[in-house]
Amino acid sequence: MSDTEQSEMQGMLTRWQTLKKQAEGGExxxxxxxxxxxxxxxxQMHTKLEAMLNKALELEHLTGFGNLTSAQDLRQKFAQKANNGNDSAAKRIKQSMDIVSLMSDTYKLAIGKITESDQSAADKLAGLGMGDA
Known part of the structure; x- marks a missing residue:
């Protein structure tokens, strides 16, 4: 992963962490x-990413490259690209899964806070006798 791509992924993760904190605080x-x-x-996105991750992990076990040393080197390079490498598909998918999980948690917290706020307002109105119109 290039430095720019890594920076963008980290930026998205940081942004969603901030939004989650804001949702937790009711902001x-x-x-x-x-x-x-x-x-x-x-x-649903998380489920699709899990399926992609499983496929990427399966690519670690490549065959059909032959017995030549150069063929085995190439097989190893492709396996690293799928999984275990610093720039592997599996690593990128896991990062995307982390972001999508944060998104889901943030949405749930944000709607929970508005639901709590609505319930609190309804309880106050009921206590004042204004909810019986």
Whole structure:
């Protein structure tokens, strides 16, 4: 992964960590229906990324390159690209999965805070006798 790509991934991770903290603190709120749809979509993305990760991990066991030393070197290089390497597909997919998990958690927290806020307001109105119109 190039330095630019690594920086972009780290930037996205940091951004979603910040948004999650804002949702935890009640600063970030969103409509319940929209938040649920976004959380569902991010969970679906996570499932697709898991399938991609499984396929990438399977690529570590490549065959059919022959017995030549250069062929085995090439097989090893491709296996490293799939898994275990610093720039492997598996590593990138895992980073994406971390971000998608943060997104889902953030959406759930944001809708939870608005639901809590709505319930608190309803309880206050009921206590004042204003909720019986």
């Amino acid at each position: 970030l709120r969103m409509d319940t229906e929209i938040g649920q749809q976004l959380a569902t979509h991010s969970e």
